[in-house]
Amino acid sequence: MRTHIATIPSYYRSRPADIVEHVAIEDLLREFDARVTAAGMEPDDEVAVMSRRGLANLAHCLLVSTWGSVLRLDAATTALAKALDACGIDAGDMLGVPQDRVLH
Numbered sequence: 449m450r451t452h453i454a455t456i457p458s459y460y461r462s463r464p465a466d467i468v469e470h471v472a473i474e475d476l477l478r479e480f481d482a483r484v485t486a487a488g489m490e491p492d493d494e495v496a497v498m499s500r501r502g503l504a505n506l507a508h509c510l511l512v513s514t515w516g517s518v519l520r521l522d523a524a525t526t527a528l529a530k531a532l533d534a535c536g537i538d539a540g541d542m543l544g545v546p547q548d549r550v551l552h
Contacts, residue, residue, distance in 0.1 A: 449479040449524070456516035470518035473507045480531055487537045495535050503531035 452472070455465045480503055484496050491497075506527050511519045529539035 449528075450475045451521050454516075454518065456518065459515050466516070468516065468518055469521040471521055471524040473504065473511065473519060476507055476519065476524050476528060477504060480528060483528075483532055483537060484535060487535075489535060489537070499531045499534045502534070503527055 449471060451469050453467060453469050456468050457465050477500065480500055481491055484491055484493075484500075489496055491500075507519055507524065510523050510527070511517060514520060514523075532539045
């Protein structure tokens with residue numbers, strides 16, 4: 449899953465900016481689709497479609513409710529693991545180091 453590392457100004461003026469590793473919703477959904485396909489499940493299967501829709505809705509809610517409007521990596525991996533579990537797919541090592549990081 450492709451991640452981005454960004455500096456987000458802190459809500460509190462006394463604190464320095466926060467450095468946050470985050471994920472774009474499109475990259476999260478791409479990862480979900482890849483894992484579903486790798487597990488041998490059809491992407492248009494009813495269970496996969498419902499899990500993907502739930503994942504997209506949750507990711508959007510997390511995005512707009514997080515300071516800086518980012519989907520943090522820890523929240524994204526937890527949401528992805530739950531969506532895969534709903535499909536009966538083992539999430540595997542979801543807490544591993546991301547394969548593709550972008551610094552900006």
